Amino acid sequence: MEESVEYLAGAFAVAWLLVFGYVLMMARRQRRLEQDIALLRETLQNRQQD
Amino acid sequence: MTRERDLWMLGLDIIAAIAMFIALYMALVWVPDAANLTTPVERAAQHIFYLHMGVNVGAGLGFLVTFIASIAYLLSRRRIWDMIAVSSVELGVIFATAVLATGSIWARPTWNTWWTWDPRLTTAAIVWLLYIAYLMLRGALEDSAQRARFAAVYGIFAFFSVPLTFMSIRWWRTIHPVVLGGSNPEAQGGFALGPSIRLTMFVSMVAFAILYAALLGHRVRLEQTAEAIERLKEQLA
Numbered sequence: 001m002e003e004s005v006e007y008l009a010g011a012f013a014v015a016w017l018l019v020f021g022y023v024l025m026m027a028r029r030q031r032r033l034e035q036d037i038a039l040l041r042e043t044l045q046n047r048q049q050d
Numbered sequence: 051m052t053r054e055r056d057l058w059m060l061g062l063d064i065i066a067a068i069a070m071f072i073a074l075y076m077a078l079v080w081v082p083d084a085a086n087l088t089t090p091v092e093r094a095a096q097h098i099f100y101l102h103m104g105v106n107v108g109a110g111l112g113f114l115v116t117f118i119a120s121i122a123y124l125l126s127r128r129r130i131w132d133m134i135a136v137s138s139v140e141l142g143v144i145f146a147t148a149v150l151a152t153g154s155i156w157a158r159p160t161w162n163t164w165w166t167w168d169p170r171l172t173t174a175a176i177v178w179l180l181y182i183a184y185l186m187l188r189g190a191l192e193d194s195a196q197r198a199r200f201a202a203v204y205g206i207f208a209f210f211s212v213p214l215t216f217m218s219i220r221w222w223r224t225i226h227p228v229v230l231g232g233s234n235p236e237a238q239g240g241f242a243l244g245p246s247i248r249l250t251m252f253v254s255m256v257a258f259a260i261l262y263a264a265l266l267g268h269r270v271r272l273e274q275t276a277e278a279i280e281r282l283k284e285q286l287a
Contacts, residue, residue: 004090008094012101015151022144037275
């Protein structure tokens, strides 16, 4: 890579990695929590039926 | 979660993506190099400025919203304000990390160093550490009401470091350029804000403000889902 754009490319890469990494982490957390909710609701429903 | 809210959030996501695309295009392709910079490396690195200003807006909004939400929580004791406060701090820390990283990378070709204990850089690092401490404080408290109360008080006091950082380049001797509302004759790597540079900076700042709002919506939803789980667990206990 040309020296003139090395810093520019580096700055954009770091900033976007941070943002995309955070978005990805949030999406994974949301999916896990929604799975937990589904499981808890099912357990609650089964308990009410018993 | 309501379907109406999901649609609003999707709409905001799309607007944020379009705004970011426009901001990136303007910063990397459309805007000309700053005329007064002499070397190709300096001229190319100056384009980091638009990203640096954008993530600065994200960090500033993150901490300002936390300040407002913390006051609102203490006045109303409504849980939603605490959720907004913690979500906003997390986003603020992500953007503040990007501010420090982009600033440091830009400093290398401009100031010939990755870091210097200049008043602006020092106060920005203090802000970053203060809000990481906010997240650590929350992690250390078990009781949710106590956690929300302590965090709200901390969130209010921590915010005073933000205007101090903004004003640091106006109050103290520094090599950091003053971009908004003033100038610094001792600045190194400064440049004139022509109409195209000003417009690109403004578009980048607006784009990052929209991105912040979109991410905040998703992060608050995460908090609400976590609370719904706690309620279900209480019912099962």
